[in-house]
Amino acid sequence: xxxxxxxxxxxxxxxxxxxxxxxVYVATFVQLLISAAVLAVVSLATQDLRLLxxxxxxxxxxxxxxxxxxxxxxxxxLNASQKRIGASRTSPLIGTTPLFAAVIAAVTLSEIxxxxxxxxxxxxxxGVYFVSRPSSEAVSVGGQSRSESxxxxxxxxxxxxxxxxxxSPIFIRAGLTELPSPLLGVTVGLTASALGYGVALLLQxxxxxxxxxxxxxxxxxxxxxxxxxxxxxxxxxxxxxSPVAVVLAxxxxxxxxxxxxxxxxxxxxxxxVTATLWIGAALxxxxxxxxxxxx
Numbered sequence: 001x002x003x004x005x006x007x008x009x010x011x012x013x014x015x016x017x018x019x020x021x022x023x024v025y026v027a028t029f030v031q032l033l034i035s036a037a038v039l040a041v042v043s044l045a046t047q048d049l050r051l052l053x054x055x056x057x058x059x060x061x062x063x064x065x066x067x068x069x070x071x072x073x074x075x076x077x078l079n080a081s082q083k084r085i086g087a088s089r090t091s092p093l094i095g096t097t098p099l100f101a102a103v104i105a106a107v108t109l110s111e112i113x114x115x116x117x118x119x120x121x122x123x124x125x126x127g128v129y130f131v132s133r134p135s136s137e138a139v140s141v142g143g144q145s146r147s148e149s150x151x152x153x154x155x156x157x158x159x160x161x162x163x164x165x166x167x168s169p170i171f172i173r174a175g176l177t178e179l180p181s182p183l184l185g186v187t188v189g190l191t192a193s194a195l196g197y198g199v200a201l202l203l204q205x206x207x208x209x210x211x212x213x214x215x216x217x218x219x220x221x222x223x224x225x226x227x228x229x230x231x232x233x234x235x236x237x238x239x240x241x242s243p244v245a246v247v248l249a250x251x252x253x254x255x256x257x258x259x260x261x262x263x264x265x266x267x268x269x270x271x272x273v274t275a276t277l278w279i280g281a282a283l284x285x286x287x288x289x290x291x292x293x294x295x
Contacts (some may be wrong), residue, residue: 001238001250007231009091009257011224012078016087017266018221019079028076029201031225032194035071038229039187047184055179060188062175067189070168072196074161081157088271091258092131092281093158098248098291099124100166116294123287128155130280182236190232248292252285 019027043049081090102117113121132155175185238247259281262271 001247004231004235005251005253007227009254011228012087012258013261013265014220015224016082018217019083021217024080028079029197030221032197034225035229036190036194043183043187051181052184059175059178062171063185063188064192066168066171067193069164071193074164077157077161085154086271087262088259088273090158091255092284094162095255095284095288096124097162097165098288100163116290120287120290123283127280127283130276182240186236245292249289255281255285
């Protein structure tokens with residue numbers, strides 16, 4: 001779980017340097033393709049592939065749907081959010097996933113929030129307010145002032161990614177009941193998403209036609225994609241060995257790691273870390289831990 005959290009934090013940090021100079025959709029496809037290849041190699045080396053060949057169609061459909069929400073849509077929103085508001089602000093917003101999970105559980109399972117749940121939800125909402133507050137400094141970033149690029153209208157991308165990541169476990173659990181192999185399941189989800197994304201990009205050739213396959217952005221994107229593939233594997237292994245609450249809590253280490261490293265990797269002119277951001281991130285992490293560990 002620690003490896004997954006650190007790896008995902010490093011991925012977000014390097015990925016920000018890459019997506020700032022790449023088309024969001026091309027960047028997401030590269031990320032999907034490399035991550036799927038990494039997990040396919042690991043699966044071939046460590047798993048009994050006869051389980052996959054004998055798997056019911058329902059399991060494969062559920063894993064593909066999980067991949068659609070988590071990877072196809074979720075990773076697109078993550079990349080778009082990082083390009084617009086930076087990694088240091090996107091990472092805490094991604095940490096709101098337990099908030100959406102609690103809301104979904106309340107709506108679909110009629111689970112009434114307990115007092116710790118209410119406290120956790122309140123802390124997360126307050127944290128999102130701090131993270132999303134426009135900066136008082138008017139700094140030009142990508143043709144926009146910093147106040148425009150860090151306000152509420154920009155926060156919806158990161159929050160939407162968190163929502164997608166709270167939906168995907170519904171399909172993951174359903175798939176694992178019929179194919180009890182987390183690694184094969186996540187590999188199926190990633191591969192299906194990569195294939196779907198490839199088809200979508202073929203229909204929009206103008207997005208990638210003439211794109212150079214060399215340069216600094218590609219170096220950082222390849223490294224980030226390799227890291228997120230390994231981190232995904234580590235997270236699924238942790239989920240197979242330890243309670244879900246423990247894994248989710250430990251992987252939250254990615255949030256402070258991203259805030260610390262992003263200004264170093266991408267430059268302080270793009271990643272402006274303020275005291276308000278740290279307060280918001282601390283509130284979101286604290287609220288998420290309350291929802292995860294005190295439920």
